[in-house]
């Protein structure tokens with residue numbers, strides 16, 4: 001039996017590369033699956049999410065950052081997409097009040113600041129950690145559940 005690696009490092013030299021990588025991830029994303037985006041403020045999480053949202057809806061989107069609303073939802077041919085920013089979340093329980101647990105099953109989710117969930121993470125998820133690298137960024141991907149078989153295709 002062949003074991004597939006479950007992590008991958010991707011160089012993102014500029015903001016356009018981050019958005020394009022979001023599009024690429026979106027092409028593999030389905031309802032019931034999540035992409036968890038971590039990294040400091042300014043790391044590029046929302047840039048990546050916007051690329052994915054545009055690809056999901058098939059239309060250029062304003063895609064406001066859900067910093068204050070915590071959640072923005074979008075419709076696409078494949079179903080509902082949630083863009084979630086948990087930076088201001090006070091307790092993990094608050095996320096359940098948003099309906100996040102149902103969204104893990106019934107929508108595709110892009111989650112900024114997933115550490116706020118204190119480990120209550122969706123099973124089928126791709127962890128994307130963005131780090132500054134010179135003028136650009138490096139993305140480190142770790143696949144869980146359904147994402148493991150797809151990682152090699154990214």
Ligand SMILES: Nc1ncnc2c1ncn2[C@@H]1O[C@H](COP(=O)(O)OP(=O)(O)O)[C@@H](O)[C@H]1O
Nearest residue numbers: 012014015018041042043044045046047136137
């Ligand atoms: N790969 C990259 N290289 C250089 N700048 C980037 C890259 N990706 C995103 N940026 C820029 O970083 C800034 C912060 O991005 P943003 O997506 O708002 O970060 P976050 O949501 O993590 O706080 C934006 O000006 C964006 O254009």
Ligand SMILES: [Mg+2]
Nearest residue numbers: 045046065112
């Ligand atoms: Mg952001």
